[in-house]
Amino acid sequence: xxxxxxxxxxxxxxxxxxxxxxxxxxxxxxxxxxxxxxxxxxxxxxxxxxxxxxxxxxxxxxxxxx
Amino acid sequence: xxxxxxxxxxxxxxxxxxxxxxxxxxxxxxxxxxxxxxxxxxxxxxxxxxxxxxxxxxxxxxxxxxxxxxxxxxxxxxxxxxxxxxxxxxxxxxxxxxxxxxxxxxxxxxxxxxxxxxxxxxxxxxxxxxxxxxxxxxxxxxxxxxxxxxxxxxxxxxxxxxxxxxxxxxxxxxxxxxxxxxxxxxxxxxxxxxxxxxxxxxxxxxxxxxxxxxxxxxxxxxxxxxxxxxxxxxxxxxxxxxxxxxxxxxxxxxxxxxxxxxxxxxxxxxxxxxxxxxxxxxxxxxxxxxxxxxxxxxxxxxxxxxxxxxxxxxxxxxxxxxxxxxxxxxxxxxxxxxxxxxxxxxxxxxxxxxxxxxxxxxxxxxxxxxxxxxxxxxxxxxxxxxxxxxxxxxxxxxxxxxxxxxxxxxxxxxxxxxxxxxxxxx
Numbered sequence: 001x002x003x004x005x006x007x008x009x010x011x012x013x014x015x016x017x018x019x020x021x022x023x024x025x026x027x028x029x030x031x032x033x034x035x036x037x038x039x040x041x042x043x044x045x046x047x048x049x050x051x052x053x054x055x056x057x058x059x060x061x062x063x064x065x066x
Numbered sequence: 067x068x069x070x071x072x073x074x075x076x077x078x079x080x081x082x083x084x085x086x087x088x089x090x091x092x093x094x095x096x097x098x099x100x101x102x103x104x105x106x107x108x109x110x111x112x113x114x115x116x117x118x119x120x121x122x123x124x125x126x127x128x129x130x131x132x133x134x135x136x137x138x139x140x141x142x143x144x145x146x147x148x149x150x151x152x153x154x155x156x157x158x159x160x161x162x163x164x165x166x167x168x169x170x171x172x173x174x175x176x177x178x179x180x181x182x183x184x185x186x187x188x189x190x191x192x193x194x195x196x197x198x199x200x201x202x203x204x205x206x207x208x209x210x211x212x213x214x215x216x217x218x219x220x221x222x223x224x225x226x227x228x229x230x231x232x233x234x235x236x237x238x239x240x241x242x243x244x245x246x247x248x249x250x251x252x253x254x255x256x257x258x259x260x261x262x263x264x265x266x267x268x269x270x271x272x273x274x275x276x277x278x279x280x281x282x283x284x285x286x287x288x289x290x291x292x293x294x295x296x297x298x299x300x301x302x303x304x305x306x307x308x309x310x311x312x313x314x315x316x317x318x319x320x321x322x323x324x325x326x327x328x329x330x331x332x333x334x335x336x337x338x339x340x341x342x343x344x345x346x347x348x349x350x351x352x353x354x355x356x357x358x359x360x361x362x363x364x365x366x367x368x369x370x371x372x373x374x375x376x377x378x379x380x381x382x383x384x385x386x387x388x389x390x391x392x393x394x395x396x397x398x399x400x401x402x403x404x405x406x407x408x409x410x411x412x413x414x415x416x417x418x419x420x421x422x423x424x425x426x427x428x429x430x431x432x433x434x435x436x437x438x439x440x441x442x443x444x445x446x447x448x449x450x451x452x453x454x455x456x457x458x459x460x461x462x463x464x465x466x467x468x469x470x471x472x473x474x475x476x477x478x479x480x481x482x483x484x485x486x487x488x489x490x491x492x
Contacts (some may be wrong), residue, residue, distance in 0.1 A: 053429035
């Protein structure tokens, strides 16, 4: 699983880095960023889904690997 | 070095005479039909707007009123979202509905940038403020906020033999006033003044402009004094930051500096006061939720988001730019939109059990802080204040109940929260 932030949608609500700080951080203006390459380590999928389910702008994108 | 005289009394008086805009006929009195004559200034709306919104969402999802010179009220989440995102057709030139529409010349800056600004100016003005309001920047105020909340509890007057205190007036109100005052670098002894300023801005929407101007004048007198003091004595605070800030290679105009300070002061107070009060009101009336949070403080993280969803304090406004079709209705240029995030947050098409407060709700994509480019600048500050205020209250006063449910009063207008909240705490 991989996560991305759609920067056109993100408005800096910060729900992603509130709920899953191991996967997301903030830039200097408070906009969300996926940490590192966005690859979700095994066992942290729930944090990624929680972040996506709570983003008011639907800016958290989850890429599931098949 | 030249003297910074942007904020002189003389220049200010010259500008005061230039305020122009359009007045509409003042229509007051009881609401005849909420679908065609709504009024968010009506007492029944203040007391309990949710059944009204739920009814409108079913039978007339974009309600109308001739009041305020014409206004629309969407109650479906999707309609609220599409208007919030559509800054091409809906302007933020004024965001508090009244019978006065400020001059079109005011766009794209507006009276209190950046909330009153439209693109592309909006983002440039907002960017000046964003770094000071990130979660990391705000975390610096958490310790002092916690100490202040504790001092408010210490000072609660429990001499009332029934053990009743007013949690809205003696607790919730002071927390955001003190914190934003500190951020702006305003003297702590002036904290109590700020509540009067909030009332002057938000409690006067039905007054004629001259009278409203008179009520607002002490606020501007006070802030111009404070700004001049900061020009003479720069400090490490938001006021000095704004005085020194530059946009497009120039320092900001005095209206921009003072308008933004008004925004930060007013928008930061009534709103968070309302959120803290509404949360305590809910817990006072729902002992199972209260006991759960006392026993499991970790549950507060989802509970407070649920309070923000269910009792979202803030409704914004927009102005229609040009005649247009929106869904099934014809909107006219200069019509107001009452952009009800509280109504969006209770749309059953977007939330399971939308009318229930579910403190463990895990997926909560609520719009309490708005949607799109005007996302509440102070959302991280508001969340910190709300969390700390509830943590301190629940740990210090784990048992409390509504002393008299009928004595609870709610503010009228676009910011909704308890203004009298008598709680029995012993």
